[in-house]
Amino acid sequence: MGHGAPMVRGSDVTVRYRGRTVLDIPNITLPARRTYALLGPSGAGKSTLLRVLGLLERPSAGCVFFDGVEMRAGDLAARRRTSAVFQKPYLLRGTVADNVGYGLKLRGIHRKRRHEDVSWALERVGLAGWEDHSALTLSGGEAQRIALARALAVHPELLLLDEPLSYMDPLLRWRLTLEFADILKSEQVTALYVTHDQDEAAVVADVVGIMRDGRLVAEGDSEETLGLPADEWVASFVGMEPAMRGRVVASAGGVVQVDCGGTAIEAAADVAVGADVSLAVRPEDVALRRSGGDEGAHGAENRIVVTVAELHPKGALVNVVCEAPGVRFGASLSRAAVRDLGLAEGSSAVALFRAGAVRVREVGAG
Amino acid sequence: MIFWTSFLAAIRLLVSGSPEVWPVIWLSLQVSGIATLIATVIGVPLGYLLGVSRFGGRAALMLLVNTAMGFPPIVVGLIVYIAISRSGPVGYLNLLYTPTAMVIAQVIIGAPLVIGVTTASVAGVSRDIRLQVRALGASRMQETMAVLAESRTGVMAAVIAGFGGVISEVGAVMLVGGNIEGRTRVMTTSIWFWTQYGDFGRALAWAIILIGIALVVNAVLTISQNASVVYET
Numbered sequence: 186m187g188h189g190a191p192m193v194r195g196s197d198v199t200v201r202y203r204g205r206t207v208l209d210i211p212n213i214t215l216p217a218r219r220t221y222a223l224l225g226p227s228g229a230g231k232s233t234l235l236r237v238l239g240l241l242e243r244p245s246a247g248c249v250f251f252d253g254v255e256m257r258a259g260d261l262a263a264r265r266r267t268s269a270v271f272q273k274p275y276l277l278r279g280t281v282a283d284n285v286g287y288g289l290k291l292r293g294i295h296r297k298r299r300h301e302d303v304s305w306a307l308e309r310v311g312l313a314g315w316e317d318h319s320a321l322t323l324s325g326g327e328a329q330r331i332a333l334a335r336a337l338a339v340h341p342e343l344l345l346l347d348e349p350l351s352y353m354d355p356l357l358r359w360r361l362t363l364e365f366a367d368i369l370k371s372e373q374v375t376a377l378y379v380t381h382d383q384d385e386a387a388v389v390a391d392v393v394g395i396m397r398d399g400r401l402v403a404e405g406d407s408e409e410t411l412g413l414p415a416d417e418w419v420a421s422f423v424g425m426e427p428a429m430r431g432r433v434v435a436s437a438g439g440v441v442q443v444d445c446g447g448t449a450i451e452a453a454a455d456v457a458v459g460a461d462v463s464l465a466v467r468p469e470d471v472a473l474r475r476s477g478g479d480e481g482a483h484g485a486e487n488r489i490v491v492t493v494a495e496l497h498p499k500g501a502l503v504n505v506v507c508e509a510p511g512v513r514f515g516a517s518l519s520r521a522a523v524r525d526l527g528l529a530e531g532s533s534a535v536a537l538f539r540a541g542a543v544r545v546r547e548v549g550a551g
Numbered sequence: 552m553i554f555w556t557s558f559l560a561a562i563r564l565l566v567s568g569s570p571e572v573w574p575v576i577w578l579s580l581q582v583s584g585i586a587t588l589i590a591t592v593i594g595v596p597l598g599y600l601l602g603v604s605r606f607g608g609r610a611a612l613m614l615l616v617n618t619a620m621g622f623p624p625i626v627v628g629l630i631v632y633i634a635i636s637r638s639g640p641v642g643y644l645n646l647l648y649t650p651t652a653m654v655i656a657q658v659i660i661g662a663p664l665v666i667g668v669t670t671a672s673v674a675g676v677s678r679d680i681r682l683q684v685r686a687l688g689a690s691r692m693q694e695t696m697a698v699l700a701e702s703r704t705g706v707m708a709a710v711i712a713g714f715g716g717v718i719s720e721v722g723a724v725m726l727v728g729g730n731i732e733g734r735t736r737v738m739t740t741s742i743w744f745w746t747q748y749g750d751f752g753r754a755l756a757w758a759i760i761l762i763g764i765a766l767v768v769n770a771v772l773t774i775s776q777n778a779s780v781v782y783e784t
Contacts, residue, residue, distance in 0.1 A: 241685055261690055269686035271679060288687035339688060 190342045190375040191251040191266075192217040195238050198247035200230075200399075208233050208244070208399045215343075215392075217252075220369045220376040222390030222407065224383055226422065230399040231379045232347050238377060239345040240264045251343070265292060269345035272352060274332035276323070281307070282316035284331055288339040306338035309368060326357045333365065337372065344369070344376040350385065362388050383411055383423050395419055413465045413544035420465075424504065428463040429512050430548070440486070440540050447510025451486040452543035461548040468504055468517035470542035475526050476533040485537040493532050496523070507536050557755030561763075564756055571732075576764060579737040582650050583718040586657030590665045590713045593658075595706060598669025599695065602702075603681070616670065619663035624656075625722025631656045632726045648729040653737070656723040661713040668712050672705020673698060711772050718765055738764070 193215040200208035208230045215221045215238065223231045236242035238249055243258040250256065256263040268288055276284050282303050289299045307313050310330040323331060329349060336344060349365070350358045366389040369376050378389050386393050386407065393410040395403040403415035413428055414420035420427040431445035433456050443450045443464055456462055476490060491507035498504075503523045505516045516536060518528075528534060564572045601612060633639050635646040635655075646652040676698050684697045699706060721739035728735035730744060738761040745754035 236682070239686065241682060261688075264685070265688040267686070268688065269683070271683055271686075273679065275680050275683045291688045291690075291693055335687065345686065 190218045190373060192253075193238055193343055193375055193377075194250045194253075195234070196248050196250065198234070198237055198244050198249070200233050200237065200242070201245040206399060208237070210234060210247075210399075210401055213238070213394065213401060213404075215375055215377055217375055218373045219391040220366075220378055220389055221392045221394065222378045222380060222386035223394050223396060224380060224386045224422075225396035226381060228398075229396040231381075231396050233399075234396070235269075235345050235347050235377055235379050239267050239269060239343065241269070265339075266341065267343040267345060268336040268339050268341040269347065270329070270332045270336045270349045272348045274328040276320040276328055276331060279320055280316060281312070281318045281320055281323075281331055284320050285316075285334045285338050288335060292339065302338045302340070303334075306334040309337055309372075310334045311364065325353060326361060329353070329361065330364075333368070337368070341374060344372075344374045346376065346378045348379055348381070351380070351382075358385075365389060387411055395422065397422075409544055409546070412467050413463065413546055424499070424515075425465060425468065426506060426513050426515050428465045428546075429514065430461070430463055431511070433458050433460045433462060441545065443545070445511040448489060448512045450489075450512065450543060451540040452545045453541045454543075454545035456545060456547055462545050463548055464543055464545045466514055466538050466543045468515035470538050471507075471514065471516035472537045473505060473507070473516050473518060473522075473526060473528070474535045474537060476535055484539070486540040487536070487538050487543070489536045491534055491536045493528050493530055493534060496528065496530060505534075507534070509536075553752060553755065557752050558759055560752055561756035561759040565760065572760075574733070575736055575738060575741055576760065578650065578735075579718065579739075579761075580764070580768075582653045582724070582737060583657060583714060586654045586661055586717050587710065587714040589654070589658045590661035590717075591710050594662045594665025594709065594713065595669050595699070598666045598706075598709065599673050599699065601666065601670040602673025602676075603698065613670070616663050616667050620667045622660070622663070623722070624660050624720040625726065627659050628656050628723030628726035631659065631723065635727065647727065648731060648735055650728070650735060652727040653724045653735060656727050657717040657720070660720060660723060661717045664716045665709045665713040668709035669702075669706055672702040672709065675705065676701050707772060707775060711769055714768065714772070715765065718768075719761070 195210055195213045198208060198210040199206060223234060225231050233242070237244045240249065240256055240258045240260065240263055248255050251263070251266070277287060285303045285306055286299045289302055294302070303316060307315055310333050312327065312330055312334065320331065333349070350361050353361060362385050369389060380386055390407045392405065393407040394401050395410065397418060403410050403419045411423050414423055414425055417427045429445050431443040431450065433441045434444045435442040436456065436458050439453055439455065441452055441454050441456050443452060443462060450464060452464055489509050489512070491509045493505055494508045494513065495506040496503055497506070501519065502517050503520055505518055505523065505528060507514055507516055526534060601609065601616070631652065632647070634641055635644065635652055636642055680701055681694060681698055684694050689697060719739065721743055724737055725740050725743065728740065730736050730740040736744070738757055741757045742754050742761065745757060
């Protein structure tokens with residue numbers, strides 16, 4: 186290996202196909218030894234950006250740097266510092282060992298060392314001893330684990346994963362998400378993980394970037410990016426209401442009170458009094474109680490009387506959009522809970538959420 | 552009835568060891584085999600490049616190849632004949648009425664077939680497979696070999712198509728070879744000859760031998776075709 190997991194940076198990266206700009210990224214940085222999840226709808230340019238940063242495709246303009254050194258797509262030695270897992274595993278006919286060792290064989294690694302690396306990689310993905318299995322008889326989950334082992338076996342410095350779990354059924358997908366997240370954290374590689382599923386991104390990533398129409402529209406720590414939408418579109422994409430606005434009117438002990446124009450919200454944040462802020466709370470962090478009923482012991486710093494503005498069913502859950510003077514946010518409840526509380530458009534309820542669940546960002550801050 | 556007697560005549564010809572039979576078969580296989588080999592060496596790399604590349608003149612080149620695939624063999628024979636005849640630009644090579652001239656004509660007939668079928672086969676290989684191979688560290692040559700391995704079935708089909716196209720043609724080899732007994736007579740020109748002579752039984756016998764030889768050679772080529780080496784879950 187020799188170099189160590191690098192910090193990867195793309196600068197002024199542009200890709201044009203037939204006169205149409207499909208990617209326009211002034212700057213993107215993948216922190217060393219961290220997982221960066223690239224989130225966005227289909228056609229946002231996520232896979233194109235992955236290919237450019239992974240030196241698999243030459244951009245129309247712009248550069249890619251590994252630890253400050255420019256890398257080019259045609260540079261085989263540079264490309265061999267990376268490896269990838271795609272949506273489909275594309276296994277070769279032969280044994281599991283043949284497949285996992287494929288990248289090593291391409292690099293001319295001799296047989297004995299290949300055997301050691303293959304065994305290590307298989308153990309890493311929980312398939313120790315599977316060397317002699319036929320690659321043609323694997324289940325979908327096993328095949329994708331073999332694909333990950335194949336990518337890990339070459340000890341990459343940059344690992345690219347392009348929607349590796351999108352073809353799995355929900356149960357298997359969730360199990361593999363947790364396994365992949367664990368492997369990525371323990372391997373300490375720089376990883377770029379492309380997905381359209383924010384739950385997957387939240388589990389695997391340290392940093393999340395959200396793309397739309399070839400541009401990066403939000404980026405940052407995964408909790409903040411997914412918990413405090415940068416704009417209305419991002420809010421809609423991550424399933425939240427747009428961020429609320431207010432002004433910090435008090436601050437004590439790491440908790441600020443924000444006046445949102447008629448409603449006060451407490452948030453665990455370190456912002457000066459008088460600062461204008463945007464703030465949001467994830468629907469999963471909001472509990473609703475019957476207005477005037479027994480709220481039970483909740484320990485939530487925020488207790489707001491709200492009016493139900495809208496109800497949006499989402500599978501087994503319902504997103505209840507709540508409004509109070511100056512604020513609007515969602516609460517995620519089960520259908521049974523909605524029925525028990527008698528919630529309907531126009532009905533009243535009490536919203537409860539902790540100060541620690543509220544994300545705050547100073548408006549105008551970088 | 553004539554078909555049955557001709558079939559028996561074909562068997563008799565083969566087992567007789569007659570000097571008019573096996574040398575003709577051997578020359579046919581030599582000429583068409585060498586032509587197919589040369590067409591493959593030229594055609595597979597060109598077909599690969601056309602299959603994977605995207606450039607401005609690609610559509611025009613594809614049109615050329617597809618047109619050439621359907622070019623009448625006798626027209627090819629005519630053009631080669633003119634070129635190598637005494638008054639032609641390369642007449643000084645004295646190639647007219649030689650097996651070499653027949654090979655040249657058959658290469659021109661077979662190469663477009665190999666190119667065209669290889670192009671279609673390679674173009675059918677998912678770009679994602681190439682991307683995966685490249686992402687695992689393949690050099691350009693390694694990627695090429697992986698794509699050809701993935702399209703092995705189609706490439707073998709290209710070779711089979713090339714061989715089939717040349718072993719069965721008669722117009723070109725007749726023109727440039729002259730169907731000289733003991734020198735340039737092959738199976739197809741033998742059929743023509745015996746038909747002109749009025750001996751339909753013998754002509755049919757040669758036809759059966761030709762089909763049988765083609766069957767055996769294609770069986771060998773087909774057996775070496777494997778299923779796709781890459782599978783997707």
